Amino acid sequence: MNLIILGPQGAGKGTQAKLLAEKFNLEYFETGKLLRETAKENTDLGKHVASRINRGFIVDALTITKILRRGLEDIPKEKGVVFDGIPRDESQIKAFEKALKAYKRKITYAFFIWISRKETLKRLTKRRICKKCNSFFILGKTLKPGVKKCPKCGGEIYQREDDKSKVIEKRLEQYYQKTLPVIRYYYLKRKMIEINGEQSINKVFKDILAYIE
Numbered sequence: 593m594n595l596i597i598l599g600p601q602g603a604g605k606g607t608q609a610k611l612l613a614e615k616f617n618l619e620y621f622e623t624g625k626l627l628r629e630t631a632k633e634n635t636d637l638g639k640h641v642a643s644r645i646n647r648g649f650i651v652d653a654l655t656i657t658k659i660l661r662r663g664l665e666d667i668p669k670e671k672g673v674v675f676d677g678i679p680r681d682e683s684q685i686k687a688f689e690k691a692l693k694a695y696k697r698k699i700t701y702a703f704f705i706w707i708s709r710k711e712t713l714k715r716l717t718k719r720r721i722c723k724k725c726n727s728f729f730i731l732g733k734t735l736k737p738g739v740k741k742c743p744k745c746g747g748e749i750y751q752r753e754d755d756k757s758k759v760i761e762k763r764l765e766q767y768y769q770k771t772l773p774v775i776r777y778y779y780l781k782r783k784m785i786e787i788n789g790e791q792s793i794n795k796v797f798k799d800i801l802a803y804i805e
């Protein structure tokens with residue numbers, strides 16, 4: 593089983609992908625994290641990725657292919673994968689499907705977790721992350737305003753450069769523009785399933801499971 597989780601930033605894609613990976617023993621392919629790690633490398637690829645994601649741009653298909661192949665190489669053939677954050681646009685579909693084919697994989701379902709633009713902005717500008725353990729916190733909910741140390745490990749709390757509201761606006765605009773062909777592609781293949789993301793984490797997960805089981 594190979595799954596794709598789609599949805600605007602803040603829809604809870606990562607949370608659902610992790611839950612699915614755990615439940616069905618799938619590999620969690622976290623494209624955003626791989627890109628951020630690559631962006632830290634002092635290589636041409638790293639610098640290229642950094643310059644794009646820090647300005648809120650989607651990474652080009654060639655870069656995506658490199659990152660996909662790097663990631664898929666290490667996953668055992670018999671193990672399924674849940675893809676988070678890929679493919680993001682029309683050009684990435686081809687690169688993605690080609691890479692899947694090279695590793696003899698096929699997409700079973702693509703889930704689109706839908707939340708409104710307003711809800712996305714509300715969720716993302718409040719997001720904070722621990723530098724050390726990578727835990728996510730919501731300002732005013734799971735993290736008190738003014739707290740600078742991680743409640744779990746004491747690490748430094750920060751706001752991701754691409755979680756600041758101007759960059760979010762740009763990312764969202766791009767998201768809606770660019771993801772539509774991806775949704776259409778998997779819809780025409782009868783693999784696209786839309787899920788209401790403005791529900792509790794458990795309810796969203798139950799809705800997804802209802803289609804798989």
Ligand SMILES: [Zn+2]
Pocket residue numbers: 722723724725726727742743744745746747
């Ligand atoms: Zn921490």
